[in-house]
Amino acid sequence: MHDIKSIRDNPQAFDAGLARRGLKPLSASLLAIDETRRAAILASEQAQARRNAASKEIGDAKKAKDDARAAKLMAEVAELKTTMPELEAAAKAADEELMKELSAIPNIPFDEVPDGVDEHGNVQHHVFGNKRNYSFAPKLHDDLGTALGYMDFEAAAKLSGARFVVLKKGLARLERAIGQFMLDLHTNEHGYTEINPPLMVRDEVMYGTAQLPKFSADQFRVETEDDQIRNAYVNFDLAKQHILNFAEEKGVQAAREAKHEVLGFEYKQNPDRRWLIPTAEVSLTNLVRESILDEKQLPMRLTALTPSFRAEAGAAGRDTRGMIRQHQFTKVELVSITTPEASKDELERMLSCAEQVLQKLDLHYRVMTLCAGDMGFSSQKTYDIEVWMPGQGDGGMFREISSCSVCGDFQARRMDARSRGPDGKPRFVHTLNGSGTAVGRALIAVMETYQQEDGSIAVPSVLQPYMGGLKVVARD
Structure with a gap:
């Protein structure tokens, strides 16, 4: 804010x-x-x-x-x-x-952020590695996974609908291995503190990192039947021209017994409502909400491996095939809480930490500096890491696998998160967040990059210890 x-x-x-x-x-x-x-x-x-x-x-x-x-x-x-x-x-x-x-107003971009209205205005920062040459036509990850019998979209649709997947056997273990590898790298080598946060959070927590109120349609809301009854529009008073909430007047049980018709929902602060986190950034960043930290505690670097949930309300018709854009996915999140003086340098450090994941997996990628019109709502500057996926499109395609952003005091003001320096005066902290990285997309990149002509998947050397020494994921 x-x-x-x-x-x-x-x-x-x-x-x-x-x-x-x-x-x-x-x-x-x-x-x-x-x-x-x-x-x-x-x-x-x-x-x-x-x-x-x-x-x-x-x-x-x-x-x-x-x-x-x-x-x-x-x-x-x-x-x-x-x-x-x-x-x-x-x-x-x-x-x-x-x-x-x-x-409802987004953050102001740094002067150094390139101008532009969408992804076409993004500027390439640097590239790692090269495209691999194959003696065969590389396949899409979903073709590979389905042929192995370890990636089942039909079973997921029966359980949950579109944009979900059931992973089995070798691919389920490979995804788990990727997440564990990332988490170990960030905690053991990069100095992040591992957190296991809640996956459901209150209104004010989503507000703190700016998912609410502007982006409520992109989120999954969790409410009990009692919550729904409390917020139901149950009667319209024509004389007074306003909605009467029967449950507030008579109580939830009385509203349930009266069986009034539910006509809709009223969006308002509700202490009983929860939201499924769209990213662990929400939980991790809000750990410092409504507090005054000693600046000796900063920088505070936090990481978590969690499921994430997104309604993708604004992405209708986009990337509907395979695992590219799912309602539920796993991600390793990186969050930094730091001082205003250190936040720009912290962004470069965070980017380097995320890059090392892909470097150790030996995946070809590029880093893009996002233009002002393509950045996230809370960001002052964002780097996107885009990994090369040889099975995508005609001859391969770069796909986003991580975004690293500095937000300044934009989120801290919403959370009332401050620190106290040597002069004793409190001031708002600066927050940063990044993917370290998206586990599902890393799985896709590994599958497509390390695919063999017979349809099996070679396991990158850094992941083999997490796979019990398994070097190839192949059909039984």
């Missing part, structure tokens, strides 16, 4: 940054809301101060036996008691409106 004071101090720079994101100027409308908010807060504070002063004056007037003045002051206090809640409500409403507007 943006700092309104920073926008107030330099609205032109803010609008220029938004323009690079393809957005219209917003500083004027934000500052108008801010002006209303500040005026409402001032009016509320002045009313409170006047009430306190008048209450003291009443005591003085009574001591002086000035009954007329005391009565006048008491009437003034009574009036202030009536108007103060309205002033406080106006200040709260203006503050909530400003927070709502700010929460």
Whole structure:
């Protein structure tokens, strides 16, 4: 989230940054809301101060036996008691409106980020390795996996629908081996602390890393029947022109017994609702929410190997074949919490850590610097690592396998995550996140890169210890 004071101090720079994101100027409308908010807060504070002063004056007037003045002051206090809640409500409403507007605005790109509106504006940073030559036409991973009998999309569809997969035997073990290898590399060699976080989180946690409210349609929401009943639109009051929530008035059990028709759902803060994490970034980053760290604890580097869940609401029709774009996938996440002075260097370090995964697997890849129009919502700068998959497209294709981003204090403001330096003053930390890497896509890259003419998969040497020494995944 943006700092309104920073926008107030330099609205032109803010609008220029938004323009690079393809957005219209917003500083004027934000500052108008801010002006209303500040005026409402001032009016509320002045009313409170006047009430306190008048209450003291009443005591003085009574001591002086000035009954007329005391009565006048008491009437003034009574009036202030009536108007103060309205002033406080106006200040709260203006503050909530400003927070709502700010929460929907993406981060501002660094000056060094290339201009562009989509992936065509991304710039190649560097390349590792070369394309392999094959004496046969490389196959797609799903053709390989299906022929082996170890990749079953039909069984997954019976269980869960489209965009799920059942892995078996050698491929199930190979995916597990890849995840374990990555986790061991990052904890043993790169200094990350392993975390096993919850996979379901509250509204405010998703809000903290900016998945909510803007991207709610991309997430999987988990609610019990009671939660659904609490949030059901059950009755529309024509006279008052608003929705009445039967469950809030009568209780959940009464609503269930009444069997009112459920007409829809109301999006609002719900302490009982949970969301399946789209990435462990959500859980790991929020570990420092609502806290003030000692800067001696920084940088804090965290990693986790978890399932991730994405509705992919905006990806209809894209990459529907195979395992490229799944609703459920496994990923090793990297998160860093650091100081403002160190965050840019930390991004380069994180990128290097993610790259070493692919280097040790001897996979051909390239690193792209994303343009302003293609970066994620929270990012100030992002590197994408794209791995070469020889079975994709006509003659192979680069596919994203990792994104490493620095977010500045954008997420920290939403989480209220701060640190205290030598001067004792708290300030917002900077957060970074990256894939270290996506396990499913690494599996695909290994399958397609290491495929043999007979359809078997050679196991990269670094993974063989995790495979019990197995050197080839072949059909039984």
